[in-house]
Amino acid sequence: MTATTTPPRTTSDGIAQRLAEAARPFLAGDLPVRLQVWDGSVAGPEDAPLVVLRSPDALRRLLWHPGELGAAQAYVTGELDVPEQDGWDLDSALTHAFAVGAERGLSGPRLSPRAMVDALRTAAGLGVLGRPPAPPASQARIKGRLHTLGRDRSAISHHYDLSNEFYSLVLEPQMAYSCGYHVTPGTTLEEAQRAKLDLVCTKLGLEPGMRLLDVGCGWGSLSLHAAEHFGAQVVGVTIAAAQKGFIDARIAERGLGDRVEIRLQDYREVPERDHFDAVGSLEMGEHVGEANYPTYVEVLRRAVRPGGRVLVQQMSRQGRGGGKHPGGGPFIESFIAPDMHMRPVGETVGLIEAGGLEVRDVHAMREHYVLTVAGWLERFEANVPRLTELVGEEVVRVWRLYLVGGGMAFRDGRMGVDQILAVRPGAPHTLPAVRTW
Numbered sequence: 001m002t003a004t005t006t007p008p009r010t011t012s013d014g015i016a017q018r019l020a021e022a023a024r025p026f027l028a029g030d031l032p033v034r035l036q037v038w039d040g041s042v043a044g045p046e047d048a049p050l051v052v053l054r055s056p057d058a059l060r061r062l063l064w065h066p067g068e069l070g071a072a073q074a075y076v077t078g079e080l081d082v083p084e085q086d087g088w089d090l091d092s093a094l095t096h097a098f099a100v101g102a103e104r105g106l107s108g109p110r111l112s113p114r115a116m117v118d119a120l121r122t123a124a125g126l127g128v129l130g131r132p133p134a135p136p137a138s139q140a141r142i143k144g145r146l147h148t149l150g151r152d153r154s155a156i157s158h159h160y161d162l163s164n165e166f167y168s169l170v171l172e173p174q175m176a177y178s179c180g181y182h183v184t185p186g187t188t189l190e191e192a193q194r195a196k197l198d199l200v201c202t203k204l205g206l207e208p209g210m211r212l213l214d215v216g217c218g219w220g221s222l223s224l225h226a227a228e229h230f231g232a233q234v235v236g237v238t239i240a241a242a243q244k245g246f247i248d249a250r251i252a253e254r255g256l257g258d259r260v261e262i263r264l265q266d267y268r269e270v271p272e273r274d275h276f277d278a279v280g281s282l283e284m285g286e287h288v289g290e291a292n293y294p295t296y297v298e299v300l301r302r303a304v305r306p307g308g309r310v311l312v313q314q315m316s317r318q319g320r321g322g323g324k325h326p327g328g329g330p331f332i333e334s335f336i337a338p339d340m341h342m343r344p345v346g347e348t349v350g351l352i353e354a355g356g357l358e359v360r361d362v363h364a365m366r367e368h369y370v371l372t373v374a375g376w377l378e379r380f381e382a383n384v385p386r387l388t389e390l391v392g393e394e395v396v397r398v399w400r401l402y403l404v405g406g407g408m409a410f411r412d413g414r415m416g417v418d419q420i421l422a423v424r425p426g427a428p429h430t431l432p433a434v435r436t437w
Contacts, residue, residue: 014037014039014040014041014042015037015038015039015041015126016035016036016037016039016041016042016043016044017041017043018122018125018126019035019037019043019059019122019126020035020043020044021122022118022119022122022123023119025118025119026119027104027106028104028105028106029104030044030045031043031044031045031048032044032045032048032096032097032100033045033048033049033050033051033093033096033097034046034048034049034050034051035051035053036050036051036052036053037052037053038053038054038055038056047086048088048096049082049085049088049092049093049096049097050082050083050085050086050088051080051081051082051093052080052081052082052083053074053079053080054078054079054080054081055079056126056127056128057074057077057079057133058074058079058080059123059126059128060128060130060132060133061073061074061079061132061133062074063123063128063129063132064132065132065330067330068329068330068331069330069331069334072330072331072334072335072401073133073135073136073139075397075401076136076138076335076394076397076398076401077136077394077397078393078394078397082094090400090401090404091404091407091408094404094405094408095408098408098412136335136394137394138335138394138395138398139334139335140155140334140335140338142154142155142338142339146289146291146339147288147289147291147292147339149266149268151339152239152266152287152339153239153266155287155337155338155339156239156240156287157240159336159337160240160242160243161240161241161242162390162391162395163242163390163391164219164242164243164245164246165390166387166390166391167219169379169380169383169386169387170376170379170380170383170387170399171219171376171379172189172190172193172375172379173190174190174193174194174197174221174224174225175218175219175220175221175246176193176196176197176218176219176221176222177218177219177221177283178196178218178282178283178313179196179283179313179365179368179369179372179417180192180193180195180196180368180371180372180375181193181195181196181199181365181368182195182368182371182372183195185371187371188375189372189375189376189378189379192368192371192372192375193221193372194225197221197222197225197226197229198225198229199419199437200222200280200282200311200313200419201222201225201226201229201230201232202437203309203311203361203419203421203437204278204280204309204311205278205309205430205431206226206230206231206232206277206278207230207231207232208230208231208232209231209232209233210230210231210232210233210277210278211232211233211234211235211275211276211277211278212226212232212233212234212235212276212277212278212279212280213234213235213236213237213270213272213275213276213278213279213280213303213304214226214234214235214236214237214279214280214281215237215267215270215279215280215281215284215299215300216237216238216267216281216282216283216284216287217236217237217238217243217247217262218238218243218282219243219246219247220236220243220246220247220250220251220260220262222236222280222282223236223247223260223262224247224250224251224254224256224260226280227256227259227260228254228256231259232259232278233259234259234260234261235260235261235262235263235272235276236260236261236262236263237262237263237264237265237266237267237270238262238263238264238265239264239265239266241264244262244263244264247260247262248262267284267288267296267299268292268295268299270299270303272303273302273303274302274303274304274305274306275303275304275305276303276304276305276308277304277305277308277309278304278308278309278310278311279300279303279304279308279309279310279311280310280311280313281300281310281311281312281313281314282313283313283314283315283417285312285314285348286314286315286337286340286341286342287337287339287340288341289339289341290321290326290341290343293341293348293351294351294354294355297351297352297354297355297356297357298355298356300312300355300357301355301356301357301424304424305424305427306424306425306426306427307423307424307426307427307428307429307430308423308424308429309421309422309423309429309431310357310421310422310423310424311419311420311421311422312348312352312419312420312422313365313417313418313419313420314342314345314348314417314418314420315342315415315416315417316342316343316344316345316348316415316416316417316418317342317343317344317414317415317416318344318413318414318415319344320343320344320347321343321347322341322342322343322344326340326341326342326343327339327340327341327342328340328342328409328415329405331401331402331405332402332405335398335402336398336402342415345362345364345416345418345420348418348420349362349420352420352422356424356425357422357423357424357425358422358423358424358425359420359421359422360421360422360423360431361419361420361421361435362418362419362420362421363418363419363420363421364416364417364418365416365417365418365419366410366413366415366416366417367410368417369406369407369410369415369417370407370410370411373403373406373407373410374407376403377400377403377404377407380399380400380403384396387399
């Protein structure tokens with residue numbers, strides 16, 4: 001994080017004061033933050049978090065992309081900063097801003113023509129009108145028709161191909177990039193991921209020799225765990241070449257070549273029918289898209305034998321169809337996971353049932369994700385110097401905002417995550433009437 005900063009001295013005039021006056025109609029009141037601007041002027045309450053505008057480009061971005069996207073662009077480029085100061089950090093500052101916005105009803109205030117004219121006059125006087133700055137280099141540039149094979153590979157590559165070393169410095173040794181299972185608040189990140197993998201394999205009823213399909217296998221945490229600790233025969237599929245290379249190396253190291261096969265294959269290209277005893281898919285269903293979700297469910301259904309179990313662990317988002325931003329918001333959709341689509345868990349359950357699977361259990365794990373993200377953020381901050389060497393300061397700032405914002409979303413209930421356990425009808429299943437996991 002940024003080093004502690006001495007609070008700046010308030011000035012009675014200057015750019016900060018002019019911005020504070022121009023922003024009043026947009027904010028439905030006074031500045032909720034302490035604002036310091038590139039000319040050294042300061043405005044806003046002394047007991048609020050400090051926001052520093054280092055360049056007029058920060059304002060240009062906000063003019064062209066008002067709200068979350070413009071602010072995120074300015075933050076990742078360093079044109080806007082939120083330094084640690086007087087007990088405030090990025091998490092507490094964003095929490096404060098969300099609370100003030102909710103209190104003032106800032107979902108979209110209606111502005112008078114006079115307010116708009118005054119704002120534009122202020123912007124012109126500060127010399128920040130004109131063409132927008134170029135998008136940050138870290139912003140996704142994905143082309144092609146939505147959720148074609150090529151576009152999906154590009155979207156996954158944007159997020160997952162930063163390098164295996166990058167992710168090894170953020171994740172724990174098993175490289176599980178999904179919500180862990182924290183038996184107690186003091187459970188370590190590594191213990192929580194191992195407990196999650198045990199939980200998934202137990203829910204799937206895995207026994208030695210059973211065949212498991214791992215759809216969207218990531219760096220192989222589930223595939224390797226199921227083979228090594230439950231004796232399963234595993235096929236994992238991923239469309240990230242770097243992930244496949246990583247897992248293949250671990251398979252060789254652990255002598256699991258006769259039990260684990262990893263394919264560089266889109267889920268839609270899985271050919272097996274009625275073949276697997278169980279299917280698992282951990283936080284991959286969010287990436288298939290709304291229109292393709294029935295196809296995704298059909299692949300899971302047809303791959304498993306009648307009576308076999310399917311477990312989907314998937315994130316959810318409030319609002320019908322996931323609300324205005326089913327991908328998680330302008331920042332996530334532009335910088336982290338292009339084309340992602342989330343919805344309330346009930347809608348996902350409905351789609352799974354409509355696809356021919358019988359849903360047997362839904363296990364909400366939202367609070368567990370708060371602890372998992374906190375573990376990732378702790379490792380991230382401890383490894384910032386090396387991460388910066390690997391990907392540069394801008395991507396490091398993207399990831400700090402991503403982890404802090406993600407933890408807040410799960411903490412505050414704007415996002416959730418659930419394990420949905422289903423069976424394929426057509427033969428008796430072996431799920432116990434009383435669950436012991």
